[in-house]
Amino acid sequence: MKERFIQTRNYTQLLESIKHMDTARKTSSRRFGLGYGGFGVGKTYSLERVVAQTNALMFRCKEVWSEKSMLKTIAFEMGLDDSGSKAELFERILEEFNRKHRIVILDEIDKIIRKESLLEIWRDFHDNSSVVVYMIGMGGAEGQLRRNGHLYSRISDIVRFEENNIDDITEFCGCSDVVIEKDLIEYFTEYYPNLRAVDDMIEKIEKKAKINGLKTVTLSDFKGMGIERDAASRKRSK
Known part of the structure; x- marks a missing residue:
């Protein structure tokens, strides 16, 4: 399999959305974004490239995060002192967001979506700086975030990751060391669209x-x- 990045429809939509939000940040009071979709539709594949393209900070959310452990993780990844109280950590990070504009991507937002205190920390960062916060989650993420009216009202862009279409699959099969014929590409598109x-x-x-x-x-x-x-056969034997 040849190493080549494929610009899928999902990747293009996500990159355009993040770039649009970053351009509009000076005039918009809504700088949260959301990308969501099921397994295997290319979220991780798209994210890795988007981070490189936009120089974004990306955090993979953890179910074990507390307010302090999340703040320590953010501070560490930003190259800041990660010691001190929650309040000190928050102020240190906020100061850095105000000193230098950043795009932040929160991958696997589903893991903290019910932890309102963690989401409130991000809302406070959003409201007190120009940081752009883009959340990435599974198919139910949009519905769950709707229940948090304070945060949901600050979302300006939403991208729904769709199953990959025949153009995406054709491009991907083009990386193979053997030629994948059209009838097999069509079969993959219908039965394996991820x-x-x-x-x-x-x-x-x-x-x-x-x-x-x-x-x-x-x-x-x-x-x-x-x-x-x-x-x-392997599935049945498990």
Whole structure:
């Protein structure tokens, strides 16, 4: 599998949303954003590239976070002194946000979405600086955040991560060391419309193709390889 970044539709939407919010931050009082969607639609794949493109700070939320442990994590990642009380940590971080504008991405927001005191800390950062805070979560994140009216009213951009379409899958299959034929791409799009599953399939296809001397793989070839049957058998044996 060739190493090449694929600009999927989800990646493009997320990058445009974050850039729009960053451009509008000086005139907008709403600088929270939200991206959400199910497993395997490319959230992590998109985020890693977006962070590099925007020089954003990214934090993966932890279920074990308390107010202080979250503040210590933020301070440490920003290169600040992470000692002191909660109030001291908060003021130190806020001062840095006001000194230097930052985009912050909170990945796996679902893990703290019910911890209102943690979300309130981010609302305070938002209200007292120009920081842009973009939250990334699973499919239910938007509905859960609606219950927090104070924070939800500050969300200006929402991106819903969709299942990858045939253009995304075609581009991704183009990274394979063997040629994936159109009928197999269409099959992946219908039955495996997420990059994680397709990546796993291509890895197995490449191994089988090498053994059998195949340069191209059709849907018929794929079915004959028994990859899906093997996967189903492993699931049943667990």
